[in-house]
Each structure stands twice: as structure tokens, then as C-alpha cells.
Amino acid sequence: MTDQNAGSTSKTPPGKVSRRDFFGMAWKGLGVFAALEGLGMISAYIFSGKNKLTPETKQMLDAGSVESFAPGSVSAFMGGRFYLARLQDGGFIALSIRCTHLGCSISWEESKKRFICPCHSSAFDISGEVLNPPAARALDYYPVLIENGMVKVDIGTLKERNSFRRDQVVYAT
Ligand code: FES
Missing domain, CATH: 2.102.10.10 (Rieske [2Fe-2S] iron-sulphur domain)
Structure with missing residues (x-):
């Protein structure tokens, strides 16, 4: 029988989050936040009416x-x-x-x-x-x-x- 963790330098106790996993989750969270903010800006532009040329626009x-x-x-x-x-x-x-x-x-x-x-x-x-x-x-x-x-x-x-x-x-x- 061999020790599966033999040679590993970073052991994470069961129930705890490793540093690598923590930073991975943090980056994903930031990505989701940035995507939501982008969607908010796009919908604000669409619903503001600034993108419309209405038929009533005098030219x-x-x-x-x-x-x-x-x-x-x-x-x-x-x-x-x-x-x-x-x-x-x-x-x-x-x-x-x-x-x-x-x-x-x-x-x-x-x-x-x-x-x-x-x-x-x-x-x-x-x-x-x-x-x-x-x-x-x-x-x-x-x-x-x-x-x-x-x-x-x-x-x-x-x-x-x-x-x-x-x-x-x-x-x-
Ligand atoms: S487009 Fe058909 S008659 Fe002018």
C-alpha cells in the first residue's frame, strides 16, 4: 500500500479550502461581477432611449x-x-x-x-x-x-x- 500524498508539499486538511482553490473562486467571482456590470451598462443604454432615432426627430x-x-x-x-x-x-x-x-x-x-x-x-x-x-x-x-x-x-x-x-x-x- 502506497501513500497517495507522498511527495506533495501542500496538504489541505479535509473541510478546508486550499489557497489555489480560494484564488480560483475569487477570480470566477470577479468575472461574474464584471459580466453583470457590463450587462447593466448595456441595458441602461438600450432603455435610456439614447440609441433611438424616432420618426419625430426633426432634421x-x-x-x-x-x-x-x-x-x-x-x-x-x-x-x-x-x-x-x-x-x-x-x-x-x-x-x-x-x-x-x-x-x-x-x-x-x-x-x-x-x-x-x-x-x-x-x-x-x-x-x-x-x-x-x-x-x-x-x-x-x-x-x-x-x-x-x-x-x-x-x-x-x-x-x-x-x-x-x-x-x-x-x-x-
Ligand atoms: S415597387 Fe412595385 S411598382 Fe414600385
Whole structure:
């Protein structure tokens, strides 16, 4: 019969924790503490609302002076992802470039005075109203503000609609 502890320099009496085991448990405890603190910081960030860009966030883009847009014209603002249409009566409406069918980008056909979607041929008039399905809704639009003769578009607030209405148009006073 041999002594199993023969040659060992550190013997731990039964019921006691060795120094190695103690430090191992301490490191594990610190790791769990650090992980919990990290989770707390992440959840505080998520629930604080600081990571959100709400649809109500105003983001004004200066489009230009009122006089720089002729009645009956359409100007593309691809950076803002909208077309600024000036209707024949002088009113402004900023139309989203996204087709209301499945979201393809529409383009303006000057010769036919209409927007056309390359995906399934939906067409819209200068006010964004549907001329040709499959799109079932008018183009969405962004609020326009006219201040000191300058046209500004709030590209942070996309407005959905079913059809065109006169109160969606903004006029210089
Ligand atoms: S996405 Fe425009 S018609 Fe289908």
C-alpha cells in the first residue's frame, strides 16, 4: 500500500479550502461581477432611449429659395431621398423617392410629367397621387416649411398617406 500524498508539499486538511482553490473562486467571482456590470451598462443604454432615432426627430434640410423652383417643376434631392415638387399653383410638396408598392426608387419623367417605378411600372402624378397600379397609395411625403423665402424640408419626419389632399401642400405667404 502506497501513500497517495507522498511527495506533495501542500496538504489541505479535509473541510478546508486550499489557497489555489480560494484564488480560483475569487477570480470566477470577479468575472461574474464584471459580466453583470457590463450587462447593466448595456441595458441602461438600450432603455435610456439614447440609441433611438424616432420618426419625430426633426432634421431640416435647406432646399433653396422659393424663386429657384418654377411652378410645375420637380427637383431631385437624392441625398435627402425626396423630390421637391412645385405644383402649377405655386405650392410645394416633398415626395419620398420610395414607391409605395414594394419600395423601389421612383424617377421623374419630365416628358410625361409623371413619376415612374422601374420595378412594376406604378406611376404617380406631380403631387404623388397614383396614376397606375400596382401601387395602391400616394407617395409618402415630408413636411415643408417656408421661412424668409427659403424652402426647408423636414427629412426626419416621413408622412404616410393614402391619397393626395390640398392641405399637404405648403405655400409661400
Ligand atoms: S415597387 Fe414600385 S411598382 Fe412595385
